[in-house]
Amino acid sequence: MAEKEIALLKTQVEKLNQKSFDLEAWKNQSLLFLNRIFGASHPIVKMILELKYDYSSWHLRDATGNEKLDDPVKMQAREILDAAIMELETLGLPGQAGAVDRVRELLQQEMTGKQWKELADILADKTENQTAEINEKLGQLSKEQLIDIVTGILNS
Incomplete structure (x- = not known):
């Protein structure tokens, strides 16, 4: 999971x-x-960029009457970071799922239909000796197939 990233964002909330x-x-x-966690185009990044204090005359006039105890900009910032933390806790880091999908795609391309089905069945069943079973299935692949899979992973 993304413990380090979550801790970093919680520190920002405390600030x-x-x-x-x-x-x-x-x-x-x-x-x-x-930017490092989600990428520059993520909506959370854009929302933080748009945070600003409103110094318009209407806002200042409203603030002089009934002063709010909580700063609305800080409240909004807190909500945005809380959403980012929840996303990381629930979905994990962006790109992790895509990487797993890419590895599965590469394996499927290099394996026969029968080999892929057997491996997919092993991956679906969470057993104690799952790692040994995966090793056995991958051990049946040729050296060239394994090199192609690793090359594909490194290139993606």
């Missing part, structure tokens, strides 16, 4: 409570982490 909070500095640091 929202610091007395010397600077939104721009916090955003820059958060964006560095989020």
